Amino acid sequence: MNTLANSAAVAPPGRVRMLRKRYFPTPLQGVVSVVSAGLLLLISWKLLDWAFLSAVFGAEGSAAECRAAGGACWSVIANRWRIIFFGLYPHAEQWRSALACVAVVAMIVLSCVPSFWRPWRLAAVWIIGTAVYYILMKGGILGLRYVGEEQWGGLALTLFIFVATCLIGFPLSIVLALLRRSELPVISRGTGLLIDAVRSLPLLAILFAFAVVVPFMLPGWMQTGKLYRVVFGAGLFFAAYQAEIIRGGLQGVPRGQEEAAMALGIGYWHRVGKILLPQAMRNALPATINQFVIGFKETSLVIVVGFFEILASGNAAYGTGEWTFAYREVYAFIALIYFVFTYSLSRYGAYLERRMAISSR
Amino acid sequence: MADTHPANVPAVQINGMNKFYGHFHALKNIQLTVHRGEKVVVCGPSGSGKSTMIRCINRLEEHNSGQITVLGTELNDDVASIDGIRREVGMVFQHFNLFPHMTVLENCVLAPMLVRKTPRAQAEAAAMRYLEKVRIPEQAQKYPGQLSGGQQQRVAIARSLCMEPEILLFDEPTSALDPEMISEVLDVMVHLATEGRTMICVTHEMGFARRVADRVIFMDAGEIVEEAPPETFFQSPSSERTKQFLSQVLGH
Numbered sequence: 383m384n385t386l387a388n389s390a391a392v393a394p395p396g397r398v399r400m401l402r403k404r405y406f407p408t409p410l411q412g413v414v415s416v417v418s419a420g421l422l423l424l425i426s427w428k429l430l431d432w433a434f435l436s437a438v439f440g441a442e443g444s445a446a447e448c449r450a451a452g453g454a455c456w457s458v459i460a461n462r463w464r465i466i467f468f469g470l471y472p473h474a475e476q477w478r479s480a481l482a483c484v485a486v487v488a489m490i491v492l493s494c495v496p497s498f499w500r501p502w503r504l505a506a507v508w509i510i511g512t513a514v515y516y517i518l519m520k521g522g523i524l525g526l527r528y529v530g531e532e533q534w535g536g537l538a539l540t541l542f543i544f545v546a547t548c549l550i551g552f553p554l555s556i557v558l559a560l561l562r563r564s565e566l567p568v569i570s571r572g573t574g575l576l577i578d579a580v581r582s583l584p585l586l587a588i589l590f591a592f593a594v595v596v597p598f599m600l601p602g603w604m605q606t607g608k609l610y611r612v613v614f615g616a617g618l619f620f621a622a623y624q625a626e627i628i629r630g631g632l633q634g635v636p637r638g639q640e641e642a643a644m645a646l647g648i649g650y651w652h653r654v655g656k657i658l659l660p661q662a663m664r665n666a667l668p669a670t671i672n673q674f675v676i677g678f679k680e681t682s683l684v685i686v687v688g689f690f691e692i693l694a695s696g697n698a699a700y701g702t703g704e705w706t707f708a709y710r711e712v713y714a715f716i717a718l719i720y721f722v723f724t725y726s727l728s729r730y731g732a733y734l735e736r737r738m739a740i741s742s743r
Numbered sequence: 744m745a746d747t748h749p750a751n752v753p754a755v756q757i758n759g760m761n762k763f764y765g766h767f768h769a770l771k772n773i774q775l776t777v778h779r780g781e782k783v784v785v786c787g788p789s790g791s792g793k794s795t796m797i798r799c800i801n802r803l804e805e806h807n808s809g810q811i812t813v814l815g816t817e818l819n820d821d822v823a824s825i826d827g828i829r830r831e832v833g834m835v836f837q838h839f840n841l842f843p844h845m846t847v848l849e850n851c852v853l854a855p856m857l858v859r860k861t862p863r864a865q866a867e868a869a870a871m872r873y874l875e876k877v878r879i880p881e882q883a884q885k886y887p888g889q890l891s892g893g894q895q896q897r898v899a900i901a902r903s904l905c906m907e908p909e910i911l912l913f914d915e916p917t918s919a920l921d922p923e924m925i926s927e928v929l930d931v932m933v934h935l936a937t938e939g940r941t942m943i944c945v946t947h948e949m950g951f952a953r954r955v956a957d958r959v960i961f962m963d964a965g966e967i968v969e970e971a972p973p974e975t976f977f978q979s980p981s982s983e984r985t986k987q988f989l990s991q992v993l994g995h
Contacts, residue, residue, distance in 0.1 A: 641803050642840035642899075646854035646906060647829035656853065660844050738844075 433714075445704040458708035459715050462699040466716065469535015469690040469698075475527060479538045482518040485511055486541040494730055496737070508549065515542065531609040535690035537719065543613055543681040543691060548674065550617030555624035560654065562629055580622035585683055588615045593687035612687055616680070624673050631666030632658060664738050671731030675724045692716055752815040754779045754910050754941040755800055760809030762795060762965075769795050771965045773809070779909070782942045784952040784973075787962035788988060793945045796962070797912045800943070801832045814909060830858060833903030837915040839895045841887035847874070847898050848883040851905045859906070866905070873901040877931050893924030897931055904935075911935070913944040949992055953977060961985045 406412040436453025443457030459466070468479045489511030492498050498507060519538065522528035534542070561573040580588070592615030593608050635658055643653045663670070685694040693716060699705070700712045755777040762770035770792045777783050785793045798804040799811060802818055802825050811818045813828045842850050851870035855861040861869070874880040877897035887895055896916055903911060913932070917925045929951050936942060936955040946952070952959050952973055959976040961969040961984075969976070969985045977993075980986050 636838075636840075638836060638838055638840035639842065642834075642836060642842070643854075644803060645801055645829060645832070645834035645836075645912075646902070647826050647858045648854055649826060649858075652857050656857070657842055661842075664844065 445707070448708065454711050454714075455708045456711060458700060458705045458711050462705065462712070465536065465699040466692060466695050466712070467536045468538060469695040470533050471535060471538070472527070472529060472533065475521070475529060478518045478521070478526065478529075479534075479536070482515045483538050483541055485514040485518065486538075486545055489515075490545065512545075512549075531607050534609070536695040537692045539684075539689060540681050540691040543616065543684060543689075544678050546613045547616040547620050547677055547681070550614060551620030551624060551677070554617065554621035555628055556659070558621055558625035559628035559632060562625065563632060577622045577625055580618055581626075583619075585616070585619050585680060586686060588619050589683060589687050591615065608687065609689065612684055612689070616677075616684075620673070620677050624670065627666045627669045627673060628659075628662060630669070631662035631664070634665040635661045667731065667734055667738070671727060671734075675727050678724055678727065679720065692719065752779075753777060753812075754781065754814060755943070756810075756812040757796075757799075758810040758812075760799065760806045760811060762792075762799065762804065762806050769965050770799070770806070773967060775960070775967065775970075777941060777943060779941055780939050781957050782936050782955050783944070783958050783960060784956040785943065785945045785960045785962060786947060786949070786952065786988070786992075787968075791962040792965040793962050794914050797834075797914060797943055797945055800910075800912060801829050801834055803834075826858075830906060831909045832912060833906055833908035833910070834912040834914065835896070835899050835903055835916045837919050839887070839892070839899045839919075841895055841899055841902070843887050846884050846886055847879075847890070850887070850898065851902050854902070855905050870901070870905050873904040874898070876904070876934075877901045878927075891924060892920045893927045896920065896924075896928045900928075900931055900935070908940070910941040910943070913942065913946065915945050915947070917946065917948060947992060949977070949989075961988065963988070 405415040432453050434453075436451050437456055438448045438451045438453065439456045439460070441457060441460035443455065443460075445455070445457075448455030448457060464473070464476060467483070468476045471479045489507055492507045492511075493504055498504060517523065517526070519534060519542075520529060520531070558573055558577060561569055562577065564570045564573070589612055592611040596611055596615075639657055639661065640653055643657045648657070681691055682693040684691055690698065696712045696716045700709045705712075753776050755775070757773050757775040760770060760773040761768070773796060775796075785797065787793050795804055799806045799818075800813060806818075814831055816824050816828055818825065818828060841847075842853070845853065848867060848870055851873065852861075852863065852866040855866040855869065856863060871880055871883065874883055877900050879894055879897050879901070882890060882894060882898070887898065890898065900916075916932070917928050920928065925948070929948060932942075932944070932951065933955055942955075944951070944956075956973050958970055959973050960967055961976070961980075961982070963984050969980060969982050971980070976985070977989065980989060
């Protein structure tokens with residue numbers, strides 16, 4: 383047949399043939415492809431025009447100028463970024479809040495580096511990181527002015543709540559998962575009940591309870607600041623979900639693994655630490671990263687108990703005076719910040735999966 | 744001659760041991776003494792309780808009544824004595840149970856370093872010695888998932904040997920292997936049998952039993968039906984059930 387000869391003579395290059403096969407296999411699908419591509423181009427062009435071409439940049443741009451230009455008004459960010467990042471933190475001391483953010487990010491990055499995965503190194507990183515953050519933010523020593531927790535805000539507060547939630551929630555989730563596997567029914571069922579109870583409540587209710595109700599139930603010497611109670615509530619909520627994820631991971635480890643370790647005379651804590659948990663965490667990794675991403679985004683709920691984390695600070699950034707029209711720009715900017723953190727987490731999860739896959743071929 | 748002399752204490756002594764799963768009577772009044780250095784092969788149809796019996800010896804299963812004494816220490820709920828016995832009793836499993844997230848070498852040095860507190864250099868030297876004994880030293884840096892079944896089982900044997908156990912238990916070590924890999928594992932086991940260690944092997948490899956065993960034990964329905972030296976066992980078994988089993992195993 384001459385089609386055969388034809389295709390041999392004027393065979394299109396591989397890439398073109400591939401494109402045709404993917405996007406134009408039938409006339410109808412070809413039409414769908416063209417329409418979709420057109421829509422995509424149109425939206426991209428509109429976005430590009432809004433965000434860059436007709437946009438006003440720089441702190442000098444006034445609100446009136448922005449309205450005239452018709453595009454995005456990035457001047458609001460240039461003028462109000464301090465509120466978004468630092469909330470109500472005293473203006474003259476905001477360098478401390480910025481440094482505290484750097485300390486927390488450094489702490490997160492270092493704990494993600496495999497060569498820091500030794501108990502004492504992780505402990506050192508966390509203790510030093512937390513201490514630096516706390517001293518910088520709260521002050522009252524080393525000649526730093528005292529700034530109470532009620533004045534903390536913005537990105538610095540969001541990062542604090544996220545990291546503290548994880549530092550409380552993650553170890554607690556491991557403990558809960560192990561208790562849930564206990565051979566003593568009282569312990570395993572009791573733990574199961576606690577996990578189910580916490581999971582059955584909305585996070586909002588838990589935050590309210592820890593902010594408002596718990597102070598009535600605690601003796602005086604256990605009274606702490608509202609922020610710490612709320613963070614503990616968030617940590618408990620995180621732990622309840624993460625405990626079930628880890629339990630699922632543990633169930634995926636064959637029974638023979640523990641038996642082999644037992645037969646070698648390896649004791650319970652080493653069996654858990656060296657044999658079971660490393661394999662369980664590998665099984666549970668995708669769900670765990672998911673949980674961390676959700677945890678990061680859920681920090682915004684503390685607004686309901688009166689804390690001005692980054693989203694609430696953003697509301698304040700456009701909510702006063704001349705910038706009320708520029709809420710889109712503020713939200714886009716905050717979305718970008720969220721994206722940077724959560725996308726990094728996702729990529730780190732993907733890196734961990736690749737790294738672990740090497741040893742499980 | 745004091746009977747506390749190690750050589751006079753039997754490796755394993757089981758007295759009137761019973762084991763139930765719910766209402767199912769899995770092991771019935773087991774009576775067994777294995778002397779030090781003895782090689783015992785346990786065989787029998789599947790479900791006869793052979794695996795359960797040897798798993799009771801290092802308490803991977805708990806017995807419900809009777810007595811098990813290993814190297815003079817009775818097995819009871821005392822966790823310290825259980826751990827002490829497990830240090831002296833190695834076990835090789837049907838499904839190898841190597842730790843997949845560790846290299847072959849790490850598999851071998853883990854228990855000596857954690858349990859016996861052996862320094863790493865010394866533990867690695869010993870591990871390499873045993874890996875050579877099972878003829879697989881060149882695989883030390885690989886992960887278990889990169890090895891064949893036969894290689895994995897030989898690593899599992901080396902891992903047990905690294906704890907220098909007095910007694911080695913084998914729980915159907917060749918049942919999960921492809922036919923062409925069975926002999927490489929059996930060769931290693933035959934070689935080990937010449938070294939004076941006590942060995943208790945649950946296996947269907949009757950050729951191995953004939954070559955190596957000092958005594959063959961036949962179990963059926965949770966009972967020890969017959970025990971005899973291999974030549975007697977294979978040539979003139981006394982029980983009908985043994986005869987039937989042997990005709991099924993050797994019949995083709």
